[in-house]
Amino acid sequence: MLDVEGISAAYGRIQALSNVSLKVSAGSIVALLGGNGAGKTTTLNTISRLVPLTAGSIRFEGQPLNRLQSHHVVKAGISQVPEGREVFRDMSVRENLDMGAYGRSDPAGVRSDLDRVFGYFPVLRDRLKQKAGTLSGGEQQMLLIARALMARPRLLLLDEPSLGLSPVLVQKIFDIIARLHADGLSILLVEQNAAVALAASQYAYILENGEIVLEGASDELRQNEAIKRTYLGS
Numbered sequence: 001m002l003d004v005e006g007i008s009a010a011y012g013r014i015q016a017l018s019n020v021s022l023k024v025s026a027g028s029i030v031a032l033l034g035g036n037g038a039g040k041t042t043t044l045n046t047i048s049r050l051v052p053l054t055a056g057s058i059r060f061e062g063q064p065l066n067r068l069q070s071h072h073v074v075k076a077g078i079s080q081v082p083e084g085r086e087v088f089r090d091m092s093v094r095e096n097l098d099m100g101a102y103g104r105s106d107p108a109g110v111r112s113d114l115d116r117v118f119g120y121f122p123v124l125r126d127r128l129k130q131k132a133g134t135l136s137g138g139e140q141q142m143l144l145i146a147r148a149l150m151a152r153p154r155l156l157l158l159d160e161p162s163l164g165l166s167p168v169l170v171q172k173i174f175d176i177i178a179r180l181h182a183d184g185l186s187i188l189l190v191e192q193n194a195a196v197a198l199a200a201s202q203y204a205y206i207l208e209n210g211e212i213v214l215e216g217a218s219d220e221l222r223q224n225e226a227i228k229r230t231y232l233g234s
């Protein structure tokens with residue numbers, strides 16, 4: 001479904017990604033793990049065309065994304081959930097969700113997607129008029145995912161959904177991720193929390209200093225001694 005081949009990206013003289021290759025097959029959850037500054041967000045931003053490539057190629061369902069603008073990537077079926085609770089703080093929950101559907105010209109489809117999204121996140125229906133900036137951290141994370149779903153993606157790019165949440169809320173968010181996956185969504189999941197990400201995914205890549213240093217089936221990586229030491233704290 002998604003084929004990233006040998007991509008590099010830089011911010012001025014800082015090389016952020018070097019020769020990164022990864023695949024997401026249709027219907028799977030693939031995890032991209034690594035510490036602070038490893039290049040995880042940059043990888044998602046290159047796929048979404050928010051950061052330019054200096055080498056390599058990205059294909060989605062066979063189509064090259066390299067020359068598309070970011071809103072065309074969304075149209076092609078890829079939505080990114082940004083890290084760090086980037087809701088539109090001064091807008092209501094409803095307005096945030098409408099922003100996610102921006103550019104769609106099928107009002108009936110948008111209404112039914114809104115209902116579908118409330119099925120995953122019932123709390124958002126009760127808070128439609130509330131300013132997004134006044135939601136709790138967990139609710140903001142839910143709103144971010146809900147907003148991305150309003151574009152009706154086939155591939156979701158999720159950037160650190162567990163960031164700053166209590167263990168109970170992390171579990172709640174990952175239960176919803178599992179439901180989205182069961183309902184057919186493919187997901188590229190960026191996480192620092194390797195334990196939850198390896199449990200939730202089928203395949204995983206480890207990024208260090210902008211390079212993929214290890215990849216494999218998530219079940220196998222959970223047993224890997226180096227991974228246990230470095231990322232699972234045992």
Ligand SMILES: Nc1ncnc2c1ncn2[C@@H]1O[C@H](COP(=O)(O)OP(=O)(O)OP(=O)(O)O)[C@@H](O)[C@H]1O
Nearest residue numbers: 011014016034035036037038039040041042043192
């Ligand atoms: N806009 C930018 N300008 C300059 N350098 C940047 C920019 N964004 C990221 N970088 C640098 O690129 C490298 C990779 O950053 P990136 O945000 O992709 O890491 P990350 O793996 O997502 O980290 P974190 O887990 O902390 O979110 C870092 O060294 C970072 O300082």
Ligand SMILES: [Mg+2]
Nearest residue numbers: 040041042083
């Ligand atoms: Mg990041």
